[in-house]
Amino acid sequence: MPVKVMFAQLASCWGCHQSLLDLHETLIDVLPQLEIVFWHTVADYKLHDVEKLPDGSVDVGFTEGFCRNEEDLHLLKLTRQKCKLLVSYGTCSTYGSIPSLLNLYSIDEALSRKFKEAESVVDGRIPDKYVPKMLEYVKPNREYVKYDLFLPGCPPEPPLIAEAITSLLRGEMPKLKERTLCDECPRIKSEVIVLKKVKRDFEGIPEPEKCLLEQGYICMGPATREGCGAVCPSAGFPCKGCMGPGPNVMDQGAKMLSALASLVDYESVSPEELVKTVKDVIGTFSRFTLPSSIIPKSVFKKK
Template sequence: MSKPKVAFYWCASCGGCEEAIVDLAEEILQVVEAVEIAFWPVALDFKREDVERLADGELAAAFINGAIRTSEQVEMAHLLRAKARLLIAFGSCSHMGGVPGLANLFDREEILRYVYEEAPTVHNPQRVRPETRIEVDEGLLTLPAFDEAVRTLDQTVEVDYYLPGCPPPVGLIRSALQALLEGQLPPRGSVLAPDVALCAECPRKPTKPERLALKDLKRPHQVLIDPQTCLLAQGIICLGPATRSGCGAACIQGNMPCTGCLGPTSRVLDGGAKALSALASLLDATEEAEIERILEGIPDPVGLFYRYSLPASLLHRRAGNGRRVQEGRTR
């Protein structure tokens, strides 16, 4: 009996999700015994043609990490969607847009102008930019087109499951692969992580006061953090109350606050707005001047509350020329 075939592909991301697969350590040998890796170009010598030769639905599952920004990524997402019975958004970038999604604060022209003309290390007096098509003596050369905005995977193709995290924790990867091989997956559309807030598994939960009242907001580099006490109680913004559990509170175990990479629970419509409103309710101030002073402790609100989720949020991106931009999921 032939093994089920799986594929892994990397779009707009840092590559940490690819390394997370290797973090299975010796357990990856069990995965290789149970499945046939039919496409994993970052690790093995596969080509696009190898996927194109597969019959539609021949892949049991395809794991795509990274957001969608270029025409090539759009093409590969559609190709793998056609070839895979199950498509999994693997990691924060494909799930919610991730850190690359913060590029949606700028329009396409601003990004290209800065990168190829205005950056301090660029010397380009002719203001030359890459072309998607150019004729040379050897023939036609092409490059992927740079799209107007960063999109999540499910804003591009239909997604069956989401495996969150930056990168996905090894425990969640292990559980997802086991559920896939045993045919014990939850209903389609599910996020393959516990649907409770991180505070539920936080080792500092017993030290969290029943009522928090914050008069100052501190950034981690500004203070010596008590490794035993609730970070919010110390005035350090921790997004654990607005973030899914499933990571084992890894950042908090390292004495750093949760930054929200696993995304919100199913009961939250917009993770950034949820975190913002939760924090606002904790401020112990009523005078406008005092509130402004406290909020000076958040120099980059978008980068804090939408670090991983701007493309998936209700905001999605900065609107240009007075237009409100709305992007819906395909499902």
């Protein structure tokens, strides 16, 4: 009997679903075993298609994206209700990811920037009819509903998805790897790292085989969970931390901030210089995890 699955898209960019399609031939083995009951990203399903399903009738549900408005929240709660097993699919759903950096601003500021102040807008107004109400700020989905499995990654890499889906089909619970990205990164690392200079990503051309952090680039490897196969560092681009923090870490950004500060050579890099190079501290260190950090949002000044 095929396994019933549903895919719910909340506020997100569709990239995770695209990554699912990147499974290519693996899909041929997997698809016949699945019965898709809802996937409004790729076919014309409506919300009432989910609403009329009996509770707990779907075997596995995948959620992509976070809750930005009340409709997202409704769909998320509905998905939890209808599914026996709920999988958080992608970093948006698991930690909040890049769009949630909007937590640094109030929703009013954001709406007015988008609909009134953007350079291309003439006589803008904020839409208020026929649109769902925006939520004040982004919370990680797990604070709304209970999840059974998290598959982080922006997007999750196809091998990770394939492994998760095939083990779910076998009736086993997939396990996330527990080490940090550096453990699976193929770059050559020395025992002790001392940074004489911290570089921004665009400065110079990185050496092809040496650890990027050792070369002075801010690579989030030490504070990031492994599982993506170190695709970015292998291609010469520093890790940005999309897999989220490793086990037992509360705040990925704080951990990486701490790591970087202890790696710099105190005689060559002054604190002021370090701050100047990093520039956007939250955007650099908590890029993917702001809503699940210790302080998840900016404190908006009351006027």
